[in-house]
Amino acid sequence: MDSLIGSFPQKSQRSARVRSDCFVRNIFLGLLFVFSWLVLSLMVGRVFAAPHLLPDLYYASASDEYQEKLRDVFKQGYGSGVVLNCLVTPSFSTEYLVGVRSDDSGVFVFSMTPGSRVANVQWLEAVENGELKKYDEFGEELNYSKDSVYWGLRKVTPRDHRQITVDVKRKVIPLDVSNEIASVWRSALLGVRREEEPEIILDGAVYHYSMRLKGYGVVSGQVSSPVNYVKMRALTELADAMYAYSKGDVDVEVLMQKIKIYKSGAD
Known part of the structure; x- marks a missing residue:
C-alpha cells in the first residue's frame, strides 16, 4: 500500500511535465504557423x-x-x-x-x-497545394488542417478569387x-x-x-x-x-x- 500511495506524486509530476511540454510545443507551432503567414504577406508586398x-x-x-x-x-x-x-x-x-x-x-x-483579402486566397492555396509547409521542433512535417489560424481564414475566405465581391x-x-x-x-x-x-x-x-x-x-x-x-x-x-x-x-x-x-x- 505504501508503494502504491508513493506512486501518485510521481505520476502527477510526469503529467505536469507532459502538459508543460505540450503547452510549449503548441506555442512554438502556433508561432511558426503565424510566422509563415507573415513571411508570405511580406513577400507578396x-x-x-x-x-x-x-x-x-x-x-x-x-x-x-x-x-x-x-x-x-x-x-x-x-x-x-x-x-x-x-x-x-x-x-x-x-x-x-x-x-x-x-x-x-x-x-x-x-x-x-x-x-476578402486576395493575398489570403493565395496563401490558403499555397497551403492546400502543399507549396507551403510547416514543421515541428523535431523537423517533422505537420498538417495545417489542425491549425485554428488556418481554419479561421478558411471560414471567411472564398476558395476562388473570382468569388470575391x-x-x-x-x-x-x-x-x-x-x-x-x-x-x-x-x-x-x-x-x-x-x-x-x-x-x-x-x-x-x-x-x-x-x-x-x-x-x-x-x-x-x-x-x-x-x-x-x-x-x-x-x-x-x-x-x-x-x-x-x-x-x-x-x-x-x-x-x-x-x-x-x-x-x-x-x-
Whole structure:
C-alpha cells in the first residue's frame, strides 16, 4: 500500500511535465504557423522605398499568381474611361484601388474594396497545394488542417478569387481638381527609375501607380508607405485621401492640400 500511495506524486509530476511540454510545443507551432503567414504577406508586398517611384514589380511579374489574381479582381479599375489609378497592397490587410474615371456623365474619383483579402486566397492555396509547409521542433512535417489560424481564414475566405465581391464607390470631382491629380501622377511616373539600394520596409503598404501618358503608353511605378521622403509620402497620402473622398469622408480641400504638399515638397 505504501508503494502504491508513493506512486501518485510521481505520476502527477510526469503529467505536469507532459502538459508543460505540450503547452510549449503548441506555442512554438502556433508561432511558426503565424510566422509563415507573415513571411508570405511580406513577400507578396515587396516593400521598398525611395525618394521617387521605383519600377513597378506588379506589372513586371505577369506570371506571378498573386499578381494575376489582383489583376482579375480589380480589372474594372483598369477598364474603359479610367484616366489613372493606384492599387494599394498592404502587408497585412485588404488590398484596394483608387482612381479617376471619366464618362459621359462627368469625372469621378472611384475606389474598389474587395470583401476578402486576395493575398489570403493565395496563401490558403499555397497551403492546400502543399507549396507551403510547416514543421515541428523535431523537423517533422505537420498538417495545417489542425491549425485554428488556418481554419479561421478558411471560414471567411472564398476558395476562388473570382468569388470575391468588390465594393465600388465613386464621387464627382471638379475637372480642375482631376487635372491637378493627373499632373501629380504624370510628374511622379515620369520620375520612375531604379535605385541601387532601395530602403526596405518590413511592414507597410505598396502603392502601385499607373497612367497612360502620351508618347509613352501606360507607365507604372511603385512606392511604399510609411516613407520618410516628403514627395512620396504626399503621393501616398493623396491616394489615401482619394479613397476617403470616394466614400464621402473628406472634401476636395483635403485633396488639394495633398497636391500642394507634393508639388512644393523636395527630398
